[in-house]
Amino acid sequence: MLPDKYGKFDGFGGKFVPETLMVALQELEREYKKALKSTKFKQELGELLEVYAGRPTPLYFARNLSKQTGGCRIYLKREDLLHTGAHKINNTLGQVLLAVKMGKSRIIAETGAGQHGVATATAAAMFGLPCDVYMGIEDIGRQALNVFKMKLLGARVIPVYSGSKTLKDATNEAIRDWVTNVRTTHYIIGSVVGPHPYPAMVRDFQTVIGKETKKQILKYEGRLPDYMVACVGGGSNSIGFFHEFFKSKVKFIGVEAGGLGLASGKHGAALCKGKPGILHGSKSYLLQDKNGQVTVAHSISAGLDYPGVGPEHSYYKETGRAQYVAVTDKESLEGFKMLSEIEGIIPALEPSHAIYYAVKKLAPKLKKNKIIAICLSGRGDKDIDIIKGLS
């Protein structure tokens, strides 16, 4: 099972970090492996996920949506119903619990849309740990609600003014903080990115999504879905959704941020348009210019506005295990409106990309007996101001 002992997914991943962090990564890997095997840890986390976060989340058969697309059966995995409004809490509860076991007295995180920041601040508040969240000044502007929430939860939101002033630079700044305070601080990365063991660890904390989906779909349909569709920024909801089905024949489709269109150069589609490179501690597909300088991503959804992607997705791409496509800002808004109007569910802009692709591009080509499962990774409250601004 990947990653190998070097943290590589067939060449992707690894540990490309300053030496100062190597010992901390080794410690984290040790503790996380111990936790994976510990019944007590699993019990504690399982209980938190159930009574605090609200798991299991429903797998909802979207009857209206299915009817409208001509009959193939569409299911939504309702991660939007979780505490704090997205799948991010699955990971932050797991990591805060680990941090406590490692005796760390402070938590830091980076955030783009603010969902991971809120989920981290929430878990830190519950465990009584101080929490600093790095956030690009651009994102602070467009995600004011989440900034306010983090503050309410007792976290400090530290604005980042360098570079693109978004998630990429917030991550740089969080790593710089970690290098400085590595002895006392645990850094909670919000996606399946970063140096080993983060991509594997965050995946393992997110596989609960896929594990539940499997049980639920078997119960409702007596078989696995034909297609699973999820949005991909860093790629944690999608890996968490897909991983349990890795050995099955289910077709995986990862939907990246097409921004203003792939031809415009203004997008966040690292897998569709990038090349392998090294950013934030791992080797993976990366948006970069002809000299290897990392380029600025663009997406209407702050959560997909990232020039890199998790290394396991690069592995899925290279081996053909998953197919990666892109949906533009405009199309994602269409997905957003459609789900709100037809199903009475207001999705976040990130999974709106997956919804658009599944409903408009995939379903019309399929026969009636096919099943599509979409990961609805978060709810749309945080995006209401953006939508209001557009209309």
Next chain:
Amino acid sequence: MNRLDRKFNELKQKRKKAFVAFIMAGDPSLGTTKKLILELEKSGADIIELGVPFSDPLADGPTIQRSSERALKHKVNIDSVSNLVRNVRSETDVPIVFLTYYNLIYHYGLDKFVKKATSSGVDGVIIPDLPPEESKDLQRIARKNKFSLIHLAAPTSSRERLRKISDASTGFIYYVSLTGTTGARNKLPKEISGSLRRLKRVTKKPVCVGFGISTPNQVRSISKSADGVIVGSAIIKVIERNIGKKDLVKKVGRFVQCLALDRPVQG
């Protein structure tokens, strides 16, 4: 033996310590960088560390981040900085090593990079985000081309890791004085000399200390227990303050003189 090894041998014979000066290529312009290299050598720098700017310098503090941003505005890249070194080689034999992040080298191609650098007169490279576990391919290519690959050691490195770092390094070992990013500090950790002794027990290779060093006193005191000291952000600050002024190069020279010269001879 390349210029770097020769320099350390020569300093050892003279019982002197190396002063390594860092500047960012292209800050404020490649033309000025050339003048600065010559001025730094004249002012007492034994080795020049030349930054090739990267968009995401995650081991660097605000001073070098700003310097990278200024340099990137001129679209400085591996080719243009290598060509600059080739150009300056007609005037100086001072050892020059690159400092850059791994993506630029990976993107350029490891083999092509080492060939381009060596043929341009660059003596080695320091890559802050490339630990020995990930540098095996580059180690092989570098050895074949007598190009030094300098790894970093940190206060948090275990004895086992220090050994690994020493085995992987050629030229010298870069000891990071503190847990943190680059940038001038008023105070440096007290345990540096103890940590250096720990490192010296596992290696015979030269050890230079960097991060945070900015005053003549700090240079003097660290020189006692290391083979060299590296100063970066403090020099960049002088450059930053004098951008657009005619005597920028001279001012940087004078500052480096204060740091580099009149260091006591050590055994």
